[in-house]
Amino acid sequence: MVNVEIQGKVYPPTAPYLVGREKVREFARAVLSEAPLHHDPEAARAAGYPDVVAPPTFAIVVQDSTLQQLLADEEAAVDFSRVVHGDQRFTYTRPIVAGDELTGVMTVTSVKQLGGNSMVTSSTEISDASGAHVVTAISTLVVRAEEAAA
Amino acid sequence: MIAPVFEQLSVGDVVLTRELHFSRDTLVRYAGASGDFNTIHYRDDVAQSVGLPGVIAHGMLTMGAAASPVAEWISSAGVVSDYQVRFTRMVPVDGADGADVTVTATVGAIDTDARTARIDLKVVFAEQTVLGKSQLVVTFA
Numbered sequence: 001m002v003n004v005e006i007q008g009k010v011y012p013p014t015a016p017y018l019v020g021r022e023k024v025r026e027f028a029r030a031v032l033s034e035a036p037l038h039h040d041p042e043a044a045r046a047a048g049y050p051d052v053v054a055p056p057t058f059a060i061v062v063q064d065s066t067l068q069q070l071l072a073d074e075e076a077a078v079d080f081s082r083v084v085h086g087d088q089r090f091t092y093t094r095p096i097v098a099g100d101e102l103t104g105v106m107t108v109t110s111v112k113q114l115g116g117n118s119m120v121t122s123s124t125e126i127s128d129a130s131g132a133h134v135v136t137a138i139s140t141l142v143v144r145a146e147e148a149a150a
Numbered sequence: 151m152i153a154p155v156f157e158q159l160s161v162g163d164v165v166l167t168r169e170l171h172f173s174r175d176t177l178v179r180y181a182g183a184s185g186d187f188n189t190i191h192y193r194d195d196v197a198q199s200v201g202l203p204g205v206i207a208h209g210m211l212t213m214g215a216a217a218s219p220v221a222e223w224i225s226s227a228g229v230v231s232d233y234q235v236r237f238t239r240m241v242p243v244d245g246a247d248g249a250d251v252t253v254t255a256t257v258g259a260i261d262t263d264a265r266t267a268r269i270d271l272k273v274v275f276a277e278q279t280v281l282g283k284s285q286l287v288v289t290f291a
Binding site (some may be wrong): 023027028030031032033035036038039043046053055057061064081084085086088089090091092 | 170176179180182183184185186193200209210211213214215217218221225226229230231233234235236237283284286
């Protein structure tokens with residue numbers, strides 16, 4: 001069971017993540033997207049962006065480093081082998097583009113216990129190098145109950 | 151594909167249907183691109199040891215790939231400003247046959263003042279919906 005005392009806990013900012021053009025292209029290929037904005041810097045510039053635009057779920061790469069903080073937190077007591085992804089949301093102020101240097105700060109917004117399962121909802125605010133908000137990534141992780149001893 | 155014009159969208163319009171094919175290669179590629187190397191996405195023995203039928207797709211691969219046809223459709227006419235899903239069913243990916251997933255995107259709501267359209271995604275594998283409340287908000291220029 002996840003420790004309900006971590007509700008409200010705020011974790012330290014993650015090390016800055018520099019978004020690379022080839023990483024954006026690699027991620028776009030991995031999610032089967034051929035949209036020119038993800039691949040072609042000229043197409044991106046023509047649309048008013050400084051460089052290629054990341055697909056909408058790319059923020060998971062930055063959010064993941066905050067979720068790793070949660071999984072490594074002994075106080076939280078999250079058993080990774082029992083974690084299932086329950087839901088996910090990204091709310092953008094602007095799209096992520098190559099060249100962005102992004103930092104995430106995660107808050108545990110809710111911990112619920114239900115029938116031996118735990119549901120942990122966290123909200124990660126991702127900002128650029130100027131400190132301006134780019135995207136908020138919200139996840140609910142379901143930590144399944146341990147089976148009764150055989 | 152013809153880029154959308156905000157003024158021409160109506161609630162209920164089916165804007166696209168797309169078949170996506172996931173193979174084990176797709177999962178390995180997504181693992182590398184995303185950094186999610188959970189072994190249940192490439193080893194049947196590990197997946198089965200935790201009670202799964204075998205290797206399953208990353209939920210985030212399904213979420214990400216389901217949005218790609220929409221990103222291709224909107225092109226530079228707008229941006230995705232919000233995207234949410236619930237992971238309701240797993241997508242097992244057979245070593246030989248892979249998995250075929252169908253995405254249908256429908257206009258769910260329009261806000262003329264904000265120039266936004268909510269696009270609802272129906273994502274189906276083996277005749278069952280695998281993502282719940284799968285909604286994208288596109289903000290038009």
